[in-house]
Amino acid sequence: MIMIENAREFLSQIENYPIASRLEKQIANGNRALFILHDQLNLAVFPRELLDCKPILIFVESLAYAIAIPHHKQKLVYMLSAQRHFAISCHQKGFSIVSLFTEGAYADALEEFLTRYPHIELTYMQPSEWNTRSQMAKLANIFGKRIKALPNQFFIADIEKFKPKIKKGYRLETFYRELRKQTGYLMQEGKPIGGNWNYDKENRKALPKQIIVPEIPEIKPDLITQEVIALVQKYLPHTFGKLDKFIYAVTRDRALELAQLFVETRLSRFGAYEDAIKVGEPFLFHSVLSIYLNNGLLLPREICEMAIAAYEKELAPLNSVEGFVRQILGWREYIRVYYEAKMPDVRESNYFGFDNNLPQLYWDANTDLLCLKDAITQVLNYGYSHHIQRLMVLSNFSNLVNTDPRHLNHWFWLAYVDAYEWVELPNVLGMSTFADGGILASKPYVSAGNYINKMSNCCAQCKYNVKEKTGETACPFNYLYWHFVDKHRESFTDNGRVSLMVNAYDKKTENEKQEIHLFATKFINEIK
Numbered sequence: 267m268i269m270i271e272n273a274r275e276f277l278s279q280i281e282n283y284p285i286a287s288r289l290e291k292q293i294a295n296g297n298r299a300l301f302i303l304h305d306q307l308n309l310a311v312f313p314r315e316l317l318d319c320k321p322i323l324i325f326v327e328s329l330a331y332a333i334a335i336p337h338h339k340q341k342l343v344y345m346l347s348a349q350r351h352f353a354i355s356c357h358q359k360g361f362s363i364v365s366l367f368t369e370g371a372y373a374d375a376l377e378e379f380l381t382r383y384p385h386i387e388l389t390y391m392q393p394s395e396w397n398t399r400s401q402m403a404k405l406a407n408i409f410g411k412r413i414k415a416l417p418n419q420f421f422i423a424d425i426e427k428f429k430p431k432i433k434k435g436y437r438l439e440t441f442y443r444e445l446r447k448q449t450g451y452l453m454q455e456g457k458p459i460g461g462n463w464n465y466d467k468e469n470r471k472a473l474p475k476q477i478i479v480p481e482i483p484e485i486k487p488d489l490i491t492q493e494v495i496a497l498v499q500k501y502l503p504h505t506f507g508k509l510d511k512f513i514y515a516v517t518r519d520r521a522l523e524l525a526q527l528f529v530e531t532r533l534s535r536f537g538a539y540e541d542a543i544k545v546g547e548p549f550l551f552h553s554v555l556s557i558y559l560n561n562g563l564l565l566p567r568e569i570c571e572m573a574i575a576a577y578e579k580e581l582a583p584l585n586s587v588e589g590f591v592r593q594i595l596g597w598r599e600y601i602r603v604y605y606e607a608k609m610p611d612v613r614e615s616n617y618f619g620f621d622n623n624l625p626q627l628y629w630d631a632n633t634d635l636l637c638l639k640d641a642i643t644q645v646l647n648y649g650y651s652h653h654i655q656r657l658m659v660l661s662n663f664s665n666l667v668n669t670d671p672r673h674l675n676h677w678f679w680l681a682y683v684d685a686y687e688w689v690e691l692p693n694v695l696g697m698s699t700f701a702d703g704g705i706l707a708s709k710p711y712v713s714a715g716n717y718i719n720k721m722s723n724c725c726a727q728c729k730y731n732v733k734e735k736t737g738e739t740a741c742p743f744n745y746l747y748w749h750f751v752d753k754h755r756e757s758f759t760d761n762g763r764v765s766l767m768v769n770a771y772d773k774k775t776e777n778e779k780q781e782i783h784l785f786a787t788k789f790i791n792e793i794k
Contacts, residue, residue, distance in 0.1 A: 272497035273327075273367070275489045276350045280363045293364070293383055299324050301376060301390040303398065304345050305686060307352040308518070308562040309359075311419035316389060322362045324388075325353045326376065329369045335676065338507035340514070340649040341683045342498050347491040347516040348561055354490070355517070373401035380409055387411075392418040394602075394688045396609050420562055422449065423599040425606050432607035434705055439463070441603070442596035451570055451591055452577075452584075464592060465537065465585035472721055473542040473550070480531040482524065482549055484513040491516055506629070506680055507646050514557060514683065521558040525569060528553040529576045537586030541654045543722035545636065548644040552652045553590070556684040559598070566594050593653075601692035604706055612691065615701040616671055618754060624664065624673040625793050628681075635742065636728040637718050638663060649683035654721065657711055661698030665712050666746035667790050671699035700757070709764045710757060712750055715741035736781040742789050749786030752779070 298321040300312070309317060327349070332342055350365075357363045368375035380386060392415055393399040406413040423445060431441075443463055446452065452459045487495060495512060498505070515521045532551040539551050558564040570591050577587040605612075627633040631642040641655040651660070656678070664674045675694040679685050696706030715732040719725040725732040725741070734740035735748075751758055751767050758768045774782075 272493055272500070273350070273365070275493045276354070277365065279354045279490075280357045280365065293322060293362075293386070296322055296362075297385050297387055298322070299364070299379075299386050299388050301326070301372075301388055302352075303372070303391070303393055304349045305394060305561040306391055306420065307348060308420070308565060309356065310565065311562070312391065313416065320361060321389070322364055322386075323353070323356050324364045324366060324376070324379065325349055326366045326368060326372045328372050328375070330371045330374075332502060335680045336505040337680050338645075338649040338683060339498050339502070339505050339509040340507055340512060341680075341685070342502060342505065343491065343494050343509065343512055344514050344516065344557065344649075344683050345561065346497070347487075347494040348563065350490050350494070351517045352563075371401050372398060373405045376405055377408065380405075380412065387414070389414045389416060391416045391420075394418060394420070395686055397687070420565070421599060421602055422566055422595065423603055425603060428603040429607040432604050432705065437708065438596055438600050441600045442592060445595050445599060449567075449570075449595065451574060451595060452588055460584045460588075465588050468585040469537045469589050470541050470721075471538045473539050473544050473723075475723075477535075477539075479544075479547055479550055482513075482527070482554060484511070485515050485520060487512050507649055510647070513648070515563070518563045521555075521563040524558070525553070525555055525564060525572060528555065529572050529581070533573060533576055533586055533590060534582040535586065537583065537589040540589055540652075541721050543637070543640075543652075543655060543659070543718070543724060545640045545722070545724055545727060548648055548650060548652070550652065554650065556598075556689075557650070559594070560684050560686055560689060566598065570594055598689070601696070601706075602688055604692045604696055605688040608692075608696075608702070608705070612695060612702060613675075614672065615695045615703070617701050617703040618665075618668075618671075618757075620665075620668040620670050622668045622670060622790070624669050624677055625667065627793075628660075628664075628677055634729040635663075637722060637724040640724060645681050649681065651682075656693070657698050658713060658717060658721075661694065662712050663743070663746075665699055665710065666743065666750050667793055671695055671701035674699060675701075704757075710750075710754070712747055713743070714747035715743035718743065736778070736785050740785070742785075745782045745785045746789065748774075748782045752782070 298319055300316065300321040301324045327346065353363050353365060364379070366375040366379060376388065380388060390402060393402060402415065406415065428441065446458065446463070447456070491512065495509065499509060515524055532553070536551045536553070542550060544550060555564060555569060559566060559569065573582070573587045573590050576582040577584060627638060628642060631639050631646060633639050637659045641651045641659045644651045644655070661674065671694065675691055678690045678694050679687060682690065692706060695701040698711050700707055700710040715725060719732045728741070730741040731739050732741040732744070735744045748771055751771050755768045758764045
């Protein structure tokens, strides 16, 4: 099998290929095993009493998962290399490791293992993603009491407490304040430190021209990662993205080093410039830690507490620290609760009824719109772009050209290294495309070119003129935006936050309206 043939270096370090007689004896004598998924790579969240029993740790490499959608090459390398490194670290801590390789799903490999060893009882932690959870539920139906599921402990919020609250009108701010009170983060005597719950107004600055952006060190792939890179390049060449180089950490120690480096060199300016965009700068002052949070190498509490400690030591201002904590404690937890509350029906959300395919430019970055070209080039190269590019460039444009939001959702899932369904689906179908009709977001997140011009240096270098509203050289975001407002005016009129946009459109001359309709319709019909 291809995965075994490309795991020689890895298997030599856990001493179980072929399964050694020593390990066979341990399996025969032991009766407990713990299955650890690729996005649960941290023993600290598993019950101590279970780990003290030294269960056999089972890891599965599933070809079916890798090819179910054409995941970014960098994502495949990251997931597999991080899992292999974690398995080695567990082996070094005295655990017996079984690494299973299957062309099928995770549950297929586990079913074969449990059938072969009928005395083994298997424990697993509830998967974050719906499909894997469904697989494990079917496995439990087959083996009954031999299978035990643990609640997922990689998050902070109590799912059962908050799930019933997810409906129209229940917003992030309410949720975030509850968790601030629960955790005590940035709180003093029951009140928010500084007197305000958030500092959004201070966190919307454009990037100064001469500002120096600290570099994030590139981590040279070791032999294990090189082995995985070779596997992906040889056997999965048609997946999305580029693999010219791989720069991410694949161990907890290195991820912690990057977290500390962020706190020391970029957190202080994160808040002010978190919404800024600069051509050719994929990371700016962002932490780029979601990659490590979302597979468990880093835990949300420890990262929040690192940031808060920086504030207490006067290494970073309150607006930056609060903004960063809100992304993790607030938004990340909020969308996870939303996912649990709305799955699986939310997968088919399409409030506006859009049915256009995702434009080809999302796959190859072949466009004259510089903001789009730059963002997608970053995704192709790194499997990453920061949140404003995701929201106000990539999702904004997709909405304006009437793309089926489910197609965009599929693209985000496969294109980003930090994307798992629980995190990307709420962001795309709930937040950025308004596909759920306003359960998660309070308004459609669309804008004309002026917002992008304000927050970036893209427009000054673009072929199109952001100051022109219609015409061949006008920025398409301008006429597409007003066309969207007109076509979906009911969604705007019913929403106090954006109803003024309908009034602004209605005040335009008939000639202006005709021009908007003409150029927008032409652009949408011609884009492929």
